[in-house]
Amino acid sequence: MTSTPSAPSAPWLTLIGIGEDGSVSAAGREALARAHVVYGGARHLALCDAPTSAERRVWPSPFAGVYDALAALKGTPVAILATGDPQWYGIGSALAAHLDPADMLVLPSPSAFQLAAARLHWPLQEVTCLSLHGRPVEMLNGFLQPGRRILTLTSNGDTPAQVAHILTQTGFGASRLTVLNHMGGAEERIGSGLAESWDQPSAEFNTVALELIAQGDAAVFARVPGLPDTAFRHDGKMTKREVRAVTLAALAPLPGDLLWDVGSGCGSIAIEWMRAGDSTRAIGLDPHAERRLMARENALALGVPGLDLRDTAAPEGLQDLPDPDAIFIGGGLTAPGIVEACLARLKPGGRLVANAVTLEGEAVLLGAHERHGGELIRLSVQRADKVGGLTGWRPMMPVTQWQFSLPRGGHFSPPRGAQHSQPHEVSA
Template sequence: MTAPWLTVIGIGEDGLAGLSEVARSALKSAEFVIGGKRHLELLDPVPGEVVQWPVPFSDGLELIDQRRGRPTVALATGDPMCFGLGATLSRRFPVGEMTVLPAQSAFSLAASRLCWPLQDVETLSFHGRPLDGLRAHLYPGARLLCLTTDGETPRLAADILADEGYGASRMTVLEHLGGPRERIVSGIAESWHETVADLNLMAIEAVPVRDTPVRSRVPGLPDDAFRHDGKITKREIRAATLAKLAPHPGALLWDVGAGSGSVSIEWMRSSPRAMAIALEPHAERRGFALANAAALGAPGLDLRDASAPEGLEGLPRPDAVFFGGGLTAPGVVEAALEALKSGGRLVANAVTLESEAVLLKAYEKHGGELCRLSIQRASPVGGLTGWRPLMPVTQWSFVKP
């Protein structure tokens, strides 16, 4: 194993005074030090060759790579392994070449100031990430600690809270935690007007107003939660479909014939870090899917103007594949099965006889499960109530050996 040459040092707002002796020693002996402008100012003066992290970010990684094997220090904020630089570097360099020396994370500091048990809190980062992701984490009584991009983020978050029916939520912004400029301000989302520093963490206690619907992260959102043109996997079928797709943290879904995006969006909502690549050739439906992804807290949906099987070429291998359409394209099922990881799940829904024929052949060749789902919903019949059936769905599900 290569000896560690890269030391990642987490810095708090107390700068040099907060560093351990080990961190100070690594900094003193480093031939090359790289960090953000704020980090370098907190430690000024810094010995050795010093470089402010360049733009684009990837150029900084290249500078570190060029000095491989030489004593190098990369400066980060707080705990580098918590939504930080350390996580990025660990994907590039072997663990045996790195030493990580964390400071207190902003989450730990905020939890201590608010007396919130950290295990009962959701910790999120919107630093450089779409703030619409906040929508997926709202429920009555939720406590959220959120890293932000800048001083504008809390105002934008307050608008989202009001839009989602959580305008009564209490917001607390904690600036420059752990340093001499630390400041804490609180207010109610619907009347938020505070001006805050760019370096801040936002805490939210979610309080819904009356009649605000609870949008569970268990699959099966109401159909009217989505914008669509009628071509949508209906609520009951969607819940049954996602149960067989079995989302889990970090898993990737291919959603073929995504339509309004209902399946891939619920996949992403249902499990932390779940990802989805959705293929939809119809422009209006892609517009619906993008709007739905933002409105329902899945702005990371990777939506593509493509059809299968051509659109599947070059994609990262999936943990699950869903066919909501496109089954009659020649070779599409076999292409998906070929790409699917071992242990991965494929679920395909059909409502036409032609698509059913494809599923029957797949079932006869590969096995798996073939079932038919039929849903009826009560609706007015004159002055009374009767059952109205939805189109039955034939479903084939398969787990790749």
């Protein structure tokens, strides 16, 4: 006798997008009528005019307390009010990470991005959509390119002035800044002007639109690897532009991937990694405080404030880190066991790249190549420079680079007998 699988239970938690005028969809009104508990910000609860007899709860502080509260309500009809589309820089993704997505029904309203594009007649598919809500405004530095159109959410009424300041300081002061306040509500107001002369007040609830124009002194950087060395504050000990471009190509940043930058120095590799791929993450390890400070300043200036810098070195500092998709070893290569310690933590499909400029470092890479395989290459770069009144080639220090990658379905297994030369082993 066979049993019939039971049908999945209906979602008990409904996320309802609400407009600035308090409007919700017909399905949202039905969900509110059924709900026993309604969560939302004080503004959302005040705006909503849909009839409900549910208990109204404002988000707790700290916010993380809501996850246990919702788990305790499992099976009870609960509604959550959120601005616009809860899945676009909204609460939806955070809830899905803590609760079973099958328990949730999402009913979006038009997002701030959709409303702003409609007001400005911008083709939304050609616009960069960002969120500076609760994020450092310096994140904008990663997207400053002539001709780009940006729509961004903000934290409060101070954000537009902070954006205008950044644009002016970076040579984009001629850019047009438009602030759309309370879109869709009775207090809707739109103000526009140049960043360099911005002096307009903004409501606490606003969206910013940017049309970027670079002036003559603007530092314009592409998002492909190989930024000029002058883009970074450094002490001379950094991966130079040409080698950096080759290194990033071998590391191959993919969306969402995590990089360990071992011996990160001024952060050039980690920063370019984060600029090159969508939602990429990087952890930089360096025991020198002055270099971590430089890396922090560089990360802010180049628009990746999320760079995670750690006061530690490898291999001892690797233990508590999440497993990486890629590893770059640019410093501390001669520390005993560093290569194997890093390889042991690579995820399937992971890549490891190590650079050496000393004979001792080269010896480590030669041994790694003999034990594990991979590719061993040598990079030699010469730059034209003045020689008296003429021009000649000035060579940079040659760089030996070892590149190693794991198959998508494989894990690293150290070879039996570390002193013997044999190909790397992969366990499925």
